[in-house]
Amino acid sequence: MFSKAGIAAVIWAAAVSVHAQDKIIVGQSAPLTGGNAQFGKDIRDGANAYFESVNAKGGIGGKPIELLSIDDKNDRKTAGANAKTLLENKNVVALFGFASATLSLDAIPQAEAKEVPFFAPFSGANPVRVNNPVLFTVRASYGDEMEKILKFWTSLGLKRVTVVHYDDEVGKQNLEVVVNYLKKINLAPQAFPLKRNAQVGKPEIQALIAQQPELILTTVLSGAAAQMQKSLVEMGRVIPTSSLSFVGADQFIVAAGPASAGVSISQVVPNPNSQIPAVRECAKVMEAAGMKGMNSTQLEACFAAKVLTEGMRRAKKPVTAKTLLEALTNLGAYDLGGYKITFGAGAQHGSKFVDLAMVTRDGRLMSN
Structure with a gap:
């Protein structure tokens, strides 16, 4: 029953x-x-x-x-x-x-x-x-994005690349993608690991500057990337910086404010305009x-x-x-x-579209 x-x-x-x-x-x-x-x-x-x-x-x-x-x-x-x-x-x-x-x-x-x-x-x-x-x-893929970013900057003669990445499984794999690409042109990046969801303060920024990078490639989210960029600007440091699409371009621009100007961000979809x-x-x-x-x-x-x-x-x-x-x-x-x-069967990664855009002084994302 x-x-x-x-x-x-x-x-x-x-x-x-x-x-x-x-x-x-x-x-x-x-x-x-x-x-x-x-x-x-x-x-x-x-x-x-x-x-x-x-x-x-x-x-x-x-x-x-x-x-x-x-x-x-x-x-x-x-x-x-x-x-x-x-x-x-x-x-x-x-x-x-x-x-x-x-x-x-x-x-x-x-x-x-x-x-x-x-x-x-x-x-x-x-x-x-x-x-x-x-x-x-x-x-x-991030490999597609990084190749576009690195090809652009290395063509301008920049060689000292610092990769800001999370100190976890995925972050280390992102670093490895850069290592493998730069190895082809006889260069090696410097690694700058961050804890995921942690704040980026003055000690981290000073350690980053100590690496004397000619290019900073960030593979972290908007919060950490914005804290880092604002601190660099406040300290009068102008260092070419590029971010993967992972940063969330619009979220980064809002979080970093005027300090976001000049940062290049790879995009995996066309410009929203x-x-x-x-x-x-x-x-x-x-x-x-x-x-x-x-x-x-x-x-x-x-x-x-x-x-x-x-x-x-x-x-x-x-x-x-x-x-x-x-x-x-x-x-x-x-x-x-x-x-x-x-x-298709065994081929389920559908796009290789990558565009490289830069943040303007008025906070817009302008494609090259």
Whole structure:
């Protein structure tokens, strides 16, 4: 005999299952609070704007897309726990838009075990550039970005390169990418490790200056990069500085203020003011969602959401993790409107687009 409580639990579970089947749920773990919160919110909001535009036109097969975002506070263990919750309890068809390789490390194996697509992590680091049947990226690698940066500066004769990186697994791998590139031209970088989520103070800046760099290449987030840049400017030190897209250009410009002027930042999507159709479409959906303007992080999230939605359209119905995975694997070349993504079995890193931009005195990002 079932107890009343047992019967109620069964009915509730059935109701949750039916409700979940009425929509297509995409799961996300992102830093929505803490020092990297703006970056996480921009990823969420850029994707949501596109999904809302799809839902306004009837969704996919009459079903709306829901982006279910959970805060990980930029903490690796929390991101892994969030992934487990999403995969085991939320009936998600994909994990989407994790904000870094570090936050993805514990989530990817879980997605692989469940055969759920792990789509568009916001990183070009080596751990998210491996061949994995569930892993799909829509941006260039950090190797692609660093090659563009280093080729530019070394062509001007700069040789003493200091790499500011996190003192963890992913940060050391980023350093190794620079080491390997510079080795080809008989140069070797200096390493400057930082603790992730730690403040950058006067002792760190003095140690950085002591290395006498001709070029500073930062591979850290906007908070640390901004603290470093503001301190250098306050001390009257003008040192050419470039950052990976990982810094979050708009977040860095806001955090560093006037000190951001002159810093070059690699970009993995076109300028948000570009007039190519794909960019104009994303600007339009964000305006419809009530968002003011569009930055590069929001644009990348919109592009990723559009590609994921195209996979849903092509997937056998009903859309499940399995049918979506099959559709994405066989997507082939897909033109978003002047920005192309190509996926195939064993070739699931869809873009090599890199642009090098510089922050102007009035806080705008100007492409070369």
